[in-house]
Amino acid sequence: MSEVKTLVALLALNEAANIGRVVHRVQQAVPWADVLVIDDGSVDATGDCARSAGAQVLQMPYNVGIGAAEQAAFRYAQRMSYDVMIRNDGDGQHEADDIPGLLATLHEKRVDVVIGSRFLGAAAPVVGRAPGYRTPTSRRAGIFIITGLLRILTRQPVTDPTSGFRAFNRRAIACFAAQYPQDYPEPEVIIMMHRLGLRWTEAPAHFHERLHGRSQFLSMRRAFYYMVKVVMAILIDTLRRRPQPEEAPTQISTHRSRSDRSRSDRLR
Numbered sequence: 001m002s003e004v005k006t007l008v009a010l011l012a013l014n015e016a017a018n019i020g021r022v023v024h025r026v027q028q029a030v031p032w033a034d035v036l037v038i039d040d041g042s043v044d045a046t047g048d049c050a051r052s053a054g055a056q057v058l059q060m061p062y063n064v065g066i067g068a069a070e071q072a073a074f075r076y077a078q079r080m081s082y083d084v085m086i087r088n089d090g091d092g093q094h095e096a097d098d099i100p101g102l103l104a105t106l107h108e109k110r111v112d113v114v115i116g117s118r119f120l121g122a123a124a125p126v127v128g129r130a131p132g133y134r135t136p137t138s139r140r141a142g143i144f145i146i147t148g149l150l151r152i153l154t155r156q157p158v159t160d161p162t163s164g165f166r167a168f169n170r171r172a173i174a175c176f177a178a179q180y181p182q183d184y185p186e187p188e189v190i191i192m193m194h195r196l197g198l199r200w201t202e203a204p205a206h207f208h209e210r211l212h213g214r215s216q217f218l219s220m221r222r223a224f225y226y227m228v229k230v231v232m233a234i235l236i237d238t239l240r241r242r243p244q245p246e247e248a249p250t251q252i253s254t255h256r257s258r259s260d261r262s263r264s265d266r267l268r
Contacts, residue, residue, distance in 0.1 A: 004107075006033040007082040008099065009073035010055070011066065011164070012090030016044040023053035025096035026088065030103075036076060037090060040069040046090070067182030074168075074177040085173055087166045094165040095206035102167040105203040112172040112198040116165035116205030142227035146187050149231060153238055154194040158202075161187040165205050172198055181237070184230045191237040 008026050012019050019037060026035050037050035041063030050057050058072060070087065077085040084103060088094050098116060105114045143162055150158045164186050168176065175196055181188035193200050 003032075004103070005081065005083045006030060006086065006103070007073075007077050007080070007084070008033050008035050008086045008088055009070075009077070010035065010037045010050075010088050010090040011040065011069055011073070012037055012042065012046050012050070013040045013063065014042045014044045014046060015090040016042070016046045016049045018092050019046055019055075019090045020049045020053040022088075022090050022092050022096070023050060023055045025092075026099070027054065029096040030086075030099050033086070033099075034082075036073065038069045038073050040064060040066070050090075065182060067180055067185045070185055071176065071180040071182075074173050074180065077168075077173045078177040082173065083170055085168045087164060087168070089164055093207050093209070095208065098165070098203075098205045099167075102165070102203055102205070105201065106167045106169060109201055110199070111201050112169050113193060113200035114167040115160060115163055115200065115202045116167075117160035117163055117202040118205060118207045119159040120202055121204040142230075145227055146230055146234070149234060150187065150190050153234070154190060156194070156200075158190065160202065161190055163205070163207075165207075181233075184233050187230050188233055188237055191234055195237075 008030065010019070010022060010026070015022075023035055023037070026033070035055040036058060037047070037055045038058045038060065039047040039050065040060045047057045047059055058076060060069060060072065064072075073085065073087065084106065086099055086102065088096075088099075094116065102114045102116055105111070143160070146161050147158050150161050172193075175198065176189075179192075181192065190200075
């Protein structure tokens with residue numbers, strides 16, 4: 001996989017305390033990959049810390065939101081002709097050592113997208129396990145409802161629809177550079193992939209508690225409110241006109257590289 005031109009895109013908002021360590025972990029896990037930090041309008045030194053760690057930085061002019069920031073990463077990956085893009089978070093919750101596993105699954109199973117799932121295999125949370133990630137009860141309840149709905153609508157096994165830890169091949173990059181959900185991209189993308197005919201699967205992934213800072217969703221009420229809005233968004237997505245892929249399926253080509261946000265913890 002070291003010959004595949006790979007981009008690791010880290011979404012970050014006010015992650016100055018975390019981003020440097022996250023960039024270094026990614027560089028150690030996949031030294032052949034380029035690292036891009038999408039700084040979504042941070043008011044701290046996130047961008048400067050990312051540059052100091054050796055990452056490229058795509059600076060949003062203001063806080064555009066998770067969907068628009070992710071789409072900017074896809075457009076960058078498409079413009080720079082990357083074969084694969086890994087979507088990751090800048091808060092340290094995604095285990096960088098799992099990136100090679102996602103890449104291997106993408107290649108071996110010949111799919112367009114691989115979702116890193118904390119609820120598969122040995123990566124699933126275990127009570128008392130350290131330094132693992134324990135999904136709060138309120139969030140897990142919401143994930144359970146969203147998972148059931150997506151399984152009914154797509155008729156495919158889904159275990160972790162809110163995971164933002166994902167790998168995309170060229171075809172998926174082209175599709176999502178052209179159109180991408182703005183409000184709740186992680187679960188909505190699953191509906192979009194189903195309608196586009198993109199092939200996808202899940203792979204085990206370890207999640208950790210944030211290195212620094214606090215999650216946005218700390219109460220049952222806020223988690224429930226988010227879950228209701230996500231369900232409504234998914235149902236609306238199923239009624240929209242079927243989008244068309246921007247590019248026919250392609251195999252991952254081989255090019256030499258290295259080339260010339262604690263935002264999605266809503267239900268994590």
